[in-house]
Amino acid sequence: MPQYRTFTAADAVAYAQEFGGLANPACLVDAQEVGDGNLNLVFKIFDSAGVSRIIVKQALPYVRCVGESWPLTLDRARLEAQTLVEHYKHSPQHTVQILHYDPALAVMVMEDLSSHRIWRGELISGVYYPQAATQLGEYLARTLFHTSDFCLHPHDKKAQVARFINPEMCEITEDLFFNDPFIDHARNNYPAELEAQVAALRNDDDLKIAVAGLKHRFFSAAQALLHGDIHSGSIFVAEGSLKAIDAEFGYFGPIGFDIGTAIGNLLLNYCAQPGHFGPRDAAAFREQRLQDIRELWLTFAERFETLARTETRDAALAYPGYAARFLQSVWKDAIGYCGTELIRRTVGMSHVADLETIEDDEMRVACISHAIELGKYLILIAGQVENVEQFIARVRQKG
Amino acid sequence: MPQYRTFTAADAVAYAQEFGGLANPACLVDAQEVGDGNLNLVFKIFDSAGVSRIIVKQALPYVRCVGESWPLTLDRARLEAQTLVEHYKHSPQHTVQILHYDPALAVMVMEDLSSHRIWRGELISGVYYPQAATQLGEYLARTLFHTSDFCLHPHDKKAQVARFINPEMCEITEDLFFNDPFIDHARNNYPAELEAQVAALRNDDDLKIAVAGLKHRFFSAAQALLHGDIHSGSIFVAEGSLKAIDAEFGYFGPIGFDIGTAIGNLLLNYCAQPGHFGPRDAAAFREQRLQDIRELWLTFAERFETLARTETRDAALAYPGYAARFLQSVWKDAIGYCGTELIRRTVGMSHVADLETIEDDEMRVACISHAIELGKYLILIAGQVENVEQFIARVRQKG
Numbered sequence: 001m002p003q004y005r006t007f008t009a010a011d012a013v014a015y016a017q018e019f020g021g022l023a024n025p026a027c028l029v030d031a032q033e034v035g036d037g038n039l040n041l042v043f044k045i046f047d048s049a050g051v052s053r054i055i056v057k058q059a060l061p062y063v064r065c066v067g068e069s070w071p072l073t074l075d076r077a078r079l080e081a082q083t084l085v086e087h088y089k090h091s092p093q094h095t096v097q098i099l100h101y102d103p104a105l106a107v108m109v110m111e112d113l114s115s116h117r118i119w120r121g122e123l124i125s126g127v128y129y130p131q132a133a134t135q136l137g138e139y140l141a142r143t144l145f146h147t148s149d150f151c152l153h154p155h156d157k158k159a160q161v162a163r164f165i166n167p168e169m170c171e172i173t174e175d176l177f178f179n180d181p182f183i184d185h186a187r188n189n190y191p192a193e194l195e196a197q198v199a200a201l202r203n204d205d206d207l208k209i210a211v212a213g214l215k216h217r218f219f220s221a222a223q224a225l226l227h228g229d230i231h232s233g234s235i236f237v238a239e240g241s242l243k244a245i246d247a248e249f250g251y252f253g254p255i256g257f258d259i260g261t262a263i264g265n266l267l268l269n270y271c272a273q274p275g276h277f278g279p280r281d282a283a284a285f286r287e288q289r290l291q292d293i294r295e296l297w298l299t300f301a302e303r304f305e306t307l308a309r310t311e312t313r314d315a316a317l318a319y320p321g322y323a324a325r326f327l328q329s330v331w332k333d334a335i336g337y338c339g340t341e342l343i344r345r346t347v348g349m350s351h352v353a354d355l356e357t358i359e360d361d362e363m364r365v366a367c368i369s370h371a372i373e374l375g376k377y378l379i380l381i382a383g384q385v386e387n388v389e390q391f392i393a394r395v396r397q398k399g
Numbered sequence: 400m401p402q403y404r405t406f407t408a409a410d411a412v413a414y415a416q417e418f419g420g421l422a423n424p425a426c427l428v429d430a431q432e433v434g435d436g437n438l439n440l441v442f443k444i445f446d447s448a449g450v451s452r453i454i455v456k457q458a459l460p461y462v463r464c465v466g467e468s469w470p471l472t473l474d475r476a477r478l479e480a481q482t483l484v485e486h487y488k489h490s491p492q493h494t495v496q497i498l499h500y501d502p503a504l505a506v507m508v509m510e511d512l513s514s515h516r517i518w519r520g521e522l523i524s525g526v527y528y529p530q531a532a533t534q535l536g537e538y539l540a541r542t543l544f545h546t547s548d549f550c551l552h553p554h555d556k557k558a559q560v561a562r563f564i565n566p567e568m569c570e571i572t573e574d575l576f577f578n579d580p581f582i583d584h585a586r587n588n589y590p591a592e593l594e595a596q597v598a599a600l601r602n603d604d605d606l607k608i609a610v611a612g613l614k615h616r617f618f619s620a621a622q623a624l625l626h627g628d629i630h631s632g633s634i635f636v637a638e639g640s641l642k643a644i645d646a647e648f649g650y651f652g653p654i655g656f657d658i659g660t661a662i663g664n665l666l667l668n669y670c671a672q673p674g675h676f677g678p679r680d681a682a683a684f685r686e687q688r689l690q691d692i693r694e695l696w697l698t699f700a701e702r703f704e705t706l707a708r709t710e711t712r713d714a715a716l717a718y719p720g721y722a723a724r725f726l727q728s729v730w731k732d733a734i735g736y737c738g739t740e741l742i743r744r745t746v747g748m749s750h751v752a753d754l755e756t757i758e759d760d761e762m763r764v765a766c767i768s769h770a771i772e773l774g775k776y777l778i779l780i781a782g783q784v785e786n787v788e789q790f791i792a793r794v795r796q797k798g
Contacts, residue, residue, distance in 0.1 A: 154570055154573060158564045161560070167557045205720060209720050215713075316578055
């Protein structure tokens with residue numbers, strides 16, 4: 001077994017030649033490190049014509065922006081590769097293909113997606129992909145259904161739960177989503193002008209009890225193999241195509257967490273619109289986001305129910321009407337988790353470009369404030385919103 | 400490592416001498432196999448004065464009543480011993496002490512409880528142990544709290560979940576509780592007179608959807624390390640003492656399952672009273688059982704909340720009011736699981752002596768019918784019963 005070493009560009013080329021599955025691997029001649037995340041090296045491997053053909057991604061043993069002071073398990077490369085391989089089985093159209101991975105080197109080789117762009121950037125620029133929301137709903141339905149108790153044999157499910165136990169990465173979510181923004185914490189990062197609004201999150205009994213419930217279900221509700229971090233920066237889009245990447249937070253958790261994260265990032269973009277466009281365009285893009293959320297949820301729910309009707313293996317869970325009942329609880333969880341995503345991306349450590357790139361200071365603060373208020377509101381009303389139309393009406397009420 | 404072999408009485412004596420922890424092991428001279436279960440050999444080990452000093456329990460690789468045609472994993476001995484060792488850490492007063500176990504031989508050596516009697520037999524005979532219900536509530540609060548997300552570090556919890564994955568034993572519960580009684584199945588076993596009542600369970604949409612929800616949470620809600628089979632036959636009592644035994648179904652599941660199983664067995668005894676005593680005594684014993692249920696739940700909830708207030712390690716779950724909110728969901732789960740226990744013990748394969756030993760055929764069938772109806776009713780109303788007083792009132796309404 002090879003020992004871990006940090007790859008150079010030359011290492012990455014050699015590795016891609018060996019494990020990239022190309023007919024003529026010698027054509028791969030160059031690599032460029034393009035990782036903009038904090039946790040990994042990402043090499044694009046180019047052929048002699050300068051075309052990117054393969055991606056080599058290696059986990060670093062620490063958080064890059066902080067340096068070696070925040071060590072992070074290399075085992076996340078195994079968990080990411082395994083999650084993507086498992087999701088690819090169930091949704092090959094919408095999951096990046098893993099060609100090879102090595103747990104000791106914490107490295108994986110995967111298909112190049114240079115023809116695609118990161119969805120978040122496109123959402124910020126106002127480039128609309130009319131099929132993206134539907135395709136994301138399809139991805140979530142297929143991956144989450146096929147790794148749930150509806151579909152897996154109970155023995156297999158239990159073995160998979162053990163295989164995907166992901167303590168270090170889950171701990172990041174446990175802290176950054178459910179703890180930091182609701183207490184006074186050094187990792188928090190928000191505009192000083194919003195101090196009073198943020199302070200109010202710390203002493204709201206109903207809010208803190210609701211967040212405790214969401215954290216408790218994140219700890220204990222092993223419903224399906226989640227992507228675990230399915231925000232718009234973990235999604236590549238092209239015309240008619242969508243591919244999920246970056247699944248290092250994969251573990252068996254509450255289905256509503258993935259749905260809520262996805263919806264939450266569309267809402268963050270919704271909140272940011274007045275910072276990027278004039279009133280008329282901003283209003284139109286906001287309507288697009290609400291329409292995206294409607295399509296995402298309706299597609300997810302419809303596909304999940306169809307799969308439940310036709311492919312449920314468990315005799316009790318197959319009873320007509322049960323999947324619809326279960327999806328009601330997923331929906332309510334999703335609204336709560338969506339709220340926590342809005343708050344952790346504005347008050348907590350890790351922010352989104354949708355809001356951060358707003359140039360006008362006052363406007364940026366106003367948009368961030370809107371997102372915080374909307375997040376808090378959604379966490380509080382999660383149990384009372386029956387369907388996506390009500391959800392959209394409530395979001396509109398909040399401005 | 401020793402290879403598995405079925406113990407003879409002489410093997411059991413020799414094993415107890417080696418691993419029983421006695422100062423003078425040579426005093427152990429004789430063994431008697433007393434197992435009345437279907438899954439294990441249980442040897443009492445006697446000293447030369449004829450006093451039982453130690454128990455040696457060995458798992459058989461098949462279900463004894465059926466013979467070798469129903470093989471059953473020997474790994475359950477490891478799971479039982481580990482569960483009891485873990486529970487003993489948190490509730491030594493109310494958990495049988497494991498002195499030694501060997502996973503390869505599927506054998507464990509444990510303290511002798513000859514001074515105690517099985518609670519079920521005492522409940523049937525009308526022998527009242529005024530502290531038993533309180534002590535059971537205490538046992539459940541301490542064991543379930545200390546193995547929950549309130550108390551365990553998230554890394555430790557995840558490792559424990561993996562260590563206690565128990566597919567074969569869980570499958571028995573999954574089938575016998577949540578499938579068989581609600582379909583036409585060869586393993587079911589109920590009086591022919593009740594065919595119509597039992598058949599009505601199979602087509603009741605609300606009931607089947609509620610049972611699917613209970614099964615789904617049994618699959619996926621890893622809230623705490625359950626005993627997994629805490630019925631009155633798994634509990635030894637003596638004056639002022641209660642000890643849980645037989646934890647081979649231990650795994651991380653929904654806390655309400657243990658609570659519901661315990662309450663359910665008190666209700667089965669409640670239903671059986673008219674079959675064992677005249678109207679006046681039966682009514683008095685029934686009141687005792689309702690009082691037991693009240694004390695069990697109130698003790699459990701009060702102790703769990705106290706532990707949550709003083710020993711919760713998770714910062715978010717420690718927020719004042721969250722534990723009480725969580726216990727509301729446990730209570731509702733418990734009512735549902737209590738209902739499934741009543742039905743699986745009357746319609747399903749595995750019955751209880753409370754009902755089976757009623758000599759008068761007509762009376763036995765009437766008591767069984769009452770239990771089935773009560774079980775169905777509890778499953779259906781589980782979400783609407785706010786507290787134990789309402790629960791008792793509802794049980795009284797049903798006769």
